[in-house]
Amino acid sequence: MKILRIKKKKEFSKILRAGKRAHAESLTIVFLPSDRLKFAVCVGKKYGKSVVRNRIKRLLREAFRAHARELKAPCLVLLIPRAGREYSYHAFARDIAKVFKKEKLA
């Protein structure tokens, strides 16, 4: 399954309006069933300087990529990290897997 990016503003507002939210310790996941597998990460200015924001985005993208193959059905996914002091790949990966299992997507 090809992994695509969500880019248009219309798609973002559609997910935020109709999607389902799932909360974990390190992040919040918003998802909506669709015909294609697409995702995006949401990292605004409140998370820190550009270096910090880029770091968070990379970790989230990598964590999602690692677990995306486990998904049964294609859907639109939005990853929103919880603002804090420490951000780690392992925490993100663990929580993504946990949410997929809990919501019976995987």
Added chain:
RNA sequence: CGAGCGGACUGCGCGGCCGCGGCGUACCCCGAGUACGACGAGGAAAGUCCGGGCAUCGCAGGGCAGGACGCCUGAUAACGUCAGGUGAAGGCGACUUCAAGGAAAGUGCAACAGAAAUAGACCGCCGCUUUUGCGGUAAGGAUGGAAAGGCGAGGUAAGAGCUCACCGACGGGACGGUAACGCCCCGUGCCAUGUAAACCCCGUCCGAUGCAAGGUUGGGCUGUAUUCACACGGGUUGCCCGCCCGAAUACAGCCGUGAACACCGCUGGAGCGCACCGGCGACGGUGCGUGUAGAUAAAUGACCGCGCUCGACAGAACCCGGCUUACAGGUCCGUCUCGAAGU
């Protein structure tokens, strides 16, 4: 050996594996396809504080207003930058720091204190007069950031550049230097505080807007209304003059419609490296070599192994030249400086 000063450089490395970005090549089921290949953030990419390129509006013509800079000479595309000097301040020294023009063009301001603040007599001192006042005086006291150069001697009723020496200031001249300025000589008893990062004066410079600039495609027709060639409307920098345009704007109807989109701008440029030549230097010239990010919800990460000093500040967004600020450490250079010891 210890403590410094100045300058230059560097900014974890190597291997494996799964991914990311545009580019090139190949293949196919031609599509936001697949495979392979080389390449892929910084010294500050930052702050946006200056200067340019570039682009559009315009025509850039003038005046006023406004802004920036400010010792001298040079470098440069340009600068508020850089280099070499001058002066002042600091350091034993190597060296470092400085918005460093003009206060006899004018205006303003200088609270409180103090007798008095750009002008003067409170105490004191001296003379006259006799209960007190009048005059002289800027040595001393007291206030203040500042009280009409400082200090010593002469002089005097007491004093005072009143006179003289030295220092300072101002004016003139000679010499050296492109110049800032330095140095020497002569003269003037010395017309007079500070502030120009207060207004200002003098000199030099500045059109406006910033890639969300801007360009390509983004349709055509009809009707109505308003304003208008005897100076009205619109545009032009804040204002005035002047100049430019001849049409502009709004609404309605019909067909057309991806449009907060796509492509261009978008990286070959005052480019980088080396050598030689000119120059104290900034820098310039010549020759040879080199091809080195270009995203747009926005590319560098995860895991494993090894090494060590255990990895700081930090992420390109049109491009350059500077400035400023942040930064774990490490390396190199100097007929550099001071101190100690030895010879």
Added chain:
RNA sequence: GCAGAGAUGGCGGAGCGGUCGAACGCGCACGAUUCGAAAUCGUGUGAUGCAGGAAUGUAUCCAAGGGUUCAAAUCCCUUUCUCUGCG
């Protein structure tokens, strides 16, 4: 990315070279009024260090650091943070 504005007591917000620790309003504390409360009226009210039994006195502080000036919340420079506009 580009352009611009601001930061003053617990909060809002004047002051823009001297008498300014700083107007005014809100809040807070105490008092009056009331059986009690609200409303109203009056008085007071910044923080920290040092001295003092206390009253009080004194030094520093207007985002932070430096500069100009006799004197800076105010003028100049640098930094930090906050806010606004721009197809």
